[in-house]
Amino acid sequence: MPANERALIDATALRQWEQQAAQAGLDLMARAGAAIAHWLRLHYPPPRRLLFAAGSGNNGGDALIAARLLLSDYAVSVWQPQPPATAAAQAAEQQYLAAGGRLDSTLSALPPAELLIDGLFGAGLNRPLDAGWQAQIAALDALPCPRVALDVPSGLDAWRGCVQGAALPVDHTLALLCHKPGLFTADGRDYSGRVELLTLDCPPALVPAAQGELLAANLAPLRRRHNSNKGSFGSVSIIGGCAGMGGAALLAGRAALALGAGKVRIHSLDARLSLDPLWPELMIAPLGNTSSLAADEVVAIGPGLGQSPQAHRILASVLAHPGALLLDADALNLLAGDPALQQQLRQRPRPAVITPHPAEAARLLACSTTTVQQDRLAAVRRLAAKLGVIAVLKGAGSLLCGPDGYYRLCTAGNAALASAGQGDILSGSIAALLAQGQDETSAAGNAVWLHASAGDRYLADAGGPIGLRASSTLPLMQQLLNRQLTGSIHDLHHRKPPF
Numbered sequence: 001m002p003a004n005e006r007a008l009i010d011a012t013a014l015r016q017w018e019q020q021a022a023q024a025g026l027d028l029m030a031r032a033g034a035a036i037a038h039w040l041r042l043h044y045p046p047p048r049r050l051l052f053a054a055g056s057g058n059n060g061g062d063a064l065i066a067a068r069l070l071l072s073d074y075a076v077s078v079w080q081p082q083p084p085a086t087a088a089a090q091a092a093e094q095q096y097l098a099a100g101g102r103l104d105s106t107l108s109a110l111p112p113a114e115l116l117i118d119g120l121f122g123a124g125l126n127r128p129l130d131a132g133w134q135a136q137i138a139a140l141d142a143l144p145c146p147r148v149a150l151d152v153p154s155g156l157d158a159w160r161g162c163v164q165g166a167a168l169p170v171d172h173t174l175a176l177l178c179h180k181p182g183l184f185t186a187d188g189r190d191y192s193g194r195v196e197l198l199t200l201d202c203p204p205a206l207v208p209a210a211q212g213e214l215l216a217a218n219l220a221p222l223r224r225r226h227n228s229n230k231g232s233f234g235s236v237s238i239i240g241g242c243a244g245m246g247g248a249a250l251l252a253g254r255a256a257l258a259l260g261a262g263k264v265r266i267h268s269l270d271a272r273l274s275l276d277p278l279w280p281e282l283m284i285a286p287l288g289n290t291s292s293l294a295a296d297e298v299v300a301i302g303p304g305l306g307q308s309p310q311a312h313r314i315l316a317s318v319l320a321h322p323g324a325l326l327l328d329a330d331a332l333n334l335l336a337g338d339p340a341l342q343q344q345l346r347q348r349p350r351p352a353v354i355t356p357h358p359a360e361a362a363r364l365l366a367c368s369t370t371t372v373q374q375d376r377l378a379a380v381r382r383l384a385a386k387l388g389v390i391a392v393l394k395g396a397g398s399l400l401c402g403p404d405g406y407y408r409l410c411t412a413g414n415a416a417l418a419s420a421g422q423g424d425i426l427s428g429s430i431a432a433l434l435a436q437g438q439d440e441t442s443a444a445g446n447a448v449w450l451h452a453s454a455g456d457r458y459l460a461d462a463g464g465p466i467g468l469r470a471s472s473t474l475p476l477m478q479q480l481l482n483r484q485l486t487g488s489i490h491d492l493h494h495r496k497p498p499f
């Protein structure tokens, strides 16, 4: 996807964009209606019985314009529960009626349709749907035909990805002008189906600066020269693995090795953990003091760390590590409980990476997990600003954000990754990419993408999301990474790839 099509624009900037386009004489609703009609002709060619649901806002206006353009070739019905409330939607209604279209306010009175086009609510949904609307959504949901949402599935918050009372799950969503983050995070993926962007060919001069983007991987910088050795790919120290939680540190360590770190050492809080028999390449040492850490090594602290006084002490001293630093799991829980540690983190010259899941994020922000999940973007921005870090808010539609508020949203991944130990895999993977010289933003973004995409590969191969163990994610990630690099390696040698 080209970079400009990955842009994410906040609600306020989108409104301004809309106004500036209107001032420049661009009729965005006409363009949206035409693009929607074109898309429908291509994907659901005539003859067909189409049912448009047209709401009172501009989302309904888009539906009415598309309906008018398709009147001649399709059997078109329009369900309009309320009259249009904006001037643009009123004009669209007039044109539709003038072209011979019919409107109906009773859904049950309409003939059965072969395709439902949902233009009830779009990006302007601004409060939860009441019981009456929820019943209308349920009635639409009961229709036995495929559905296409215009801009956003009705009832889904375009910006936060939360269902507002009820939402209509669809097969396709046609995002208009730009992608909306709510299509991909929180509940978004469960409702939006396959998302396609209709850019409406807006002249680049009118396009505002983006506040975020859909995450894309850039793994080419990880390609390797023949003339390299393990020292070329950095060292990682994983600090964690207290009694009963050694597996977390081992998973993180294995991930760091699998994703290409030159050397990986686990500093375990449990002296009994001295060897990983399946991965003997991992060096395991009991936790000494942090003076044994080299300044240029990558430190990942947290997997299986526990919250003992010893864990607290080691975290306090590791925050002074001058090299790259990643905090996960119990390191984040300790951080949440101690403002002095937070202050230390903020003062680091080199910003750390933190990888909270929603419950850890809630502890760090002193709010509930529900509050985090109701506005994941606001939460990740607050975390990054409050702690001066690169924050990764994990979960469906992982979000990455730096202290400047610019964010990236991962559209890959699925519930196959909702299994124990996957967070440890992600931590070790980020550490591996940091060790190979990627900066914090790139390492976190690339590792999140590889991890989520490995989950998608599993889903496709296994036919479903059940049964992916954290350990089994590693070979999938390794393969994805190597395949991404292959092109660059062959470019390097000016040879045609053999496959």
Ligand SMILES: NC(=O)C1=CN([C@@H]2O[C@H](COP(=O)(O)OP(=O)(O)OC[C@H]3O[C@@H](n4cnc5c(N)ncnc54)[C@H](O)[C@@H]3O)[C@@H](O)[C@H]2O)[C@@H](O)CC1
Pocket (backbone or CB within 6 Å): 014, 015, 017, 018, 028, 029, 032, 055, 056, 057, 058, 059, 060, 061, 062, 085, 086, 120, 121, 122, 123, 124, 125, 126, 127, 128, 129, 130, 133, 150, 151, 152, 176, 177
């Ligand atoms: N942003 C843009 O530049 C463009 C926007 N367009 C369309 O315009 C849409 C946004 O239009 P609007 O801002 O008019 O908003 P919508 O059409 O999404 O709907 C808002 C209307 O529903 C009402 N409403 C909101 N929440 C409600 C609730 N819970 N219960 C009952 N009523 C509720 C509002 O008061 C308003 O009347 C986009 O989604 C897109 O389809 C396109 O026409 C093209 C370009």
Ligand SMILES: Nc1ncnc2c1ncn2[C@@H]1O[C@H](COP(=O)(O)OP(=O)(O)O)[C@@H](O)[C@H]1O
Pocket (backbone or CB within 6 Å): 357, 393, 394, 395, 396, 397, 398, 412, 413, 414, 415, 416, 417, 418, 419, 420, 421, 422, 423, 424, 425, 426, 451, 452
């Ligand atoms: N439903 C989901 N969709 C996409 N990614 C998910 C989903 N559930 C979990 N993940 C990913 O799996 C990982 C789980 O991490 P975490 O919750 O810390 O697990 P653990 O504590 O068991 O290691 C994160 O990278 C998260 O983004």
Ligand SMILES: [K+]
Pocket (backbone or CB within 6 Å): 059, 118, 119, 120, 121, 122, 149, 150, 151, 152, 153, 154
């Ligand atoms: K809609």
